[in-house]
Amino acid sequence: ILDWSWPEDTGGRKDVSFTVLCKRCRQGQRVCEACRSNVRFLPRAAGLQNTTVTVGDLLAHTNYTFEIEAQNGVSQLAPTMRQYAAVTITTNQAAPSPVTVIRKDRTSRNSISLSWLEPERPNGIILDYEVKYYQKQEQETSYTILRSKGCNVTLGGLKADTAYLLQIRARTAAGYGASSRSFEFETSPDSFSISSESSQVVLIAISSSVAIILLTVLLYVVIGRFCGYSKSKQPDEKRLHFGNGHLRLPGIRTYVDPHTYEDPSQAVHEFAKELDASCIAIDKVVGAGEFGEVCSGRLRLPNKKEICVAIKTLKAGYTDKQRRDFLSEASIMGQFDHPNIIRLEGVVTRSKPVMIVTEYMENGSLDSFLKKHDAQFTGIQLVGMLRGIASGMRYLSDMGYVHRDLAARNILVNSNLVCKVSDFGLSRVLEDDPEAAYTTRGGKIPIRWTAPEAISYRKFTSASDAWSYGIVLWEVMSYGERPYWEMSNQDVIKAVDEGYRLPPPMDCPAALYQLMLDCWQKERNNRPKFEQIVSILDKLIRNPGSLKITANTSSRPANLLLDRSSSEVVPSLDTMGDWLDSVRTLPCKEAFSGVSYSSCDTLPKTSAEDLKKVGVTIVGPQKNIVSSIKALESHSKNGPVPV
Numbered sequence: 001i002l003d004w005s006w007p008e009d010t011g012g013r014k015d016v017s018f019t020v021l022c023k024r025c026r027q028g029q030r031v032c033e034a035c036r037s038n039v040r041f042l043p044r045a046a047g048l049q050n051t052t053v054t055v056g057d058l059l060a061h062t063n064y065t066f067e068i069e070a071q072n073g074v075s076q077l078a079p080t081m082r083q084y085a086a087v088t089i090t091t092n093q094a095a096p097s098p099v100t101v102i103r104k105d106r107t108s109r110n111s112i113s114l115s116w117l118e119p120e121r122p123n124g125i126i127l128d129y130e131v132k133y134y135q136k137q138e139q140e141t142s143y144t145i146l147r148s149k150g151c152n153v154t155l156g157g158l159k160a161d162t163a164y165l166l167q168i169r170a171r172t173a174a175g176y177g178a179s180s181r182s183f184e185f186e187t188s189p190d191s192f193s194i195s196s197e198s199s200q201v202v203l204i205a206i207s208s209s210v211a212i213i214l215l216t217v218l219l220y221v222v223i224g225r226f227c228g229y230s231k232s233k234q235p236d237e238k239r240l241h242f243g244n245g246h247l248r249l250p251g252i253r254t255y256v257d258p259h260t261y262e263d264p265s266q267a268v269h270e271f272a273k274e275l276d277a278s279c280i281a282i283d284k285v286v287g288a289g290e291f292g293e294v295c296s297g298r299l300r301l302p303n304k305k306e307i308c309v310a311i312k313t314l315k316a317g318y319t320d321k322q323r324r325d326f327l328s329e330a331s332i333m334g335q336f337d338h339p340n341i342i343r344l345e346g347v348v349t350r351s352k353p354v355m356i357v358t359e360y361m362e363n364g365s366l367d368s369f370l371k372k373h374d375a376q377f378t379g380i381q382l383v384g385m386l387r388g389i390a391s392g393m394r395y396l397s398d399m400g401y402v403h404r405d406l407a408a409r410n411i412l413v414n415s416n417l418v419c420k421v422s423d424f425g426l427s428r429v430l431e432d433d434p435e436a437a438y439t440t441r442g443g444k445i446p447i448r449w450t451a452p453e454a455i456s457y458r459k460f461t462s463a464s465d466a467w468s469y470g471i472v473l474w475e476v477m478s479y480g481e482r483p484y485w486e487m488s489n490q491d492v493i494k495a496v497d498e499g500y501r502l503p504p505p506m507d508c509p510a511a512l513y514q515l516m517l518d519c520w521q522k523e524r525n526n527r528p529k530f531e532q533i534v535s536i537l538d539k540l541i542r543n544p545g546s547l548k549i550t551a552n553t554s555s556r557p558a559n560l561l562l563d564r565s566s567s568e569v570v571p572s573l574d575t576m577g578d579w580l581d582s583v584r585t586l587p588c589k590e591a592f593s594g595v596s597y598s599s600c601d602t603l604p605k606t607s608a609e610d611l612k613k614v615g616v617t618i619v620g621p622q623k624n625i626v627s628s629i630k631a632l633e634s635h636s637k638n639g640p641v642p643v
């Protein structure tokens, strides 16, 4: 959306209009070309009466220059050069299109070499490719993932004479593109056969090798015991999966719990880079964390460009446990590499204060960001943010990491509206969260965001993260409203257990409300997986018209929450009465019938006390009632809506 100001001098005429010229500028080229005709201008590109235009159908990750020229009836006669204001922008990266061409370069009994062509539309800088493969007969129940920076890979350790299926997808900063179609290949047959004469020799050779290996293992174990050497298995397993410059992920569990290390500070150095404090400049304090201040600043590494960073500090006087817990977040974060997960730059542990340095997110946490920009985003923008969060969560669940504290306050937003999951930790996550409350079983849990099975018997899984995602969805669509408003934690637990669910936020698209209800299924196996959530949101983004059907509930007895079993997402309501019925603010509606008010603008100024005097009790947020009356008024040709 381009906006500009009126020219300082209209030439003394009233017939001023504006023309927008679009140019596409390729990287490194000085001359730009006119944009293709498929770039759309709303309302149009020429003869604009207002000082704004919406430009659509631009390509991702492309430089555009827009020249805006004011003209009046005599502009053609002016001898001077064209005068215009210009703005150059680069569109954000998007997910790449699928890889379509895959070539088999070489096969052997237990390996295959492949290469492929870059996707037709990279839509950004390709960070890497994910190659997923599995034995055809195992039907994807167990698969291996390899990451490759280039367009070729060699898969080793395969079974001879076996059919495999393989898919490749590319990744840009905006996330993964769709996977390629399945590519089938077979390894060569096992030709290892020996004659009976030579078999004895081979058998002896094999037996001696086995004996040597066994002896070595025995020695290793004995020496290990003597030296008091013992270490968790998992980190070693993980290290084994690195090879040929690729991160190899067998199956899906690759997250390593730093608590499996006997010495957690070893885990930090395994997963996080130690930074020299002299490379960090602290600018200002931006917030407070459980362990100390959160600051913004800059990080300049040798031979690298300076970047903005957030710096979490550990306050002086900490205990050993506090230091361990503080740094466990870095050990976890350092294992992730995804555009929707906050990126760890490194840690400072060898000097004081101890620090965790991450990328800087200009717009801070999502809950306060949404409250600050109430009703200012389009549906597509909100779904874009939600898609990012779901994509980050899909990555975490693929890694076998359960977040346990997914909430809008733990999502950070950067200047491009990209949302990233943050706040990692183990026990710390919940200790740190002011929303977390002690349950009867002694655990500390953010009740409003947590699935019933996690509250009652601490069953935290990716399915309980999906429940929390449903709550984040509700928070986003209601611009940072507090889930269940001021109900007490005990009442929330009881209501949810009885089958009640949050109602749709005002103007919430039906498809998104349905997704929330699906995430809040009591039976955790019926909740959507993050993979499915991402694909549902992608479909909505591709078909923005689907967001126009909004969800409201059918008339039912007055109750703040919705019963999941009988909730039906029905199309939007047209009249004020319908809407008030739908949110079941019946006393409010009746009272309003007796109170004349000239415009909804007076309503926010009416205090809850005054409303009480005329018998009105506001259930749910007054803000929502006011904004919906405003919305109805703006649609009504006759001004204020009579109530």
Ligand code: ACK
Pocket (backbone or CB within 6 Å): 286, 287, 288, 289, 294, 309, 310, 342, 358, 359, 360, 361, 362, 363, 364, 365, 366, 368, 412
């Ligand atoms: O809403 P905020 O401004 O965003 O206030 C909180 C505060 O620190 C305490 O957590 C802000 N914060 C945390 N991490 C980052 C980051 N990586 N970039 C910018 N702000 C951050 C958060």
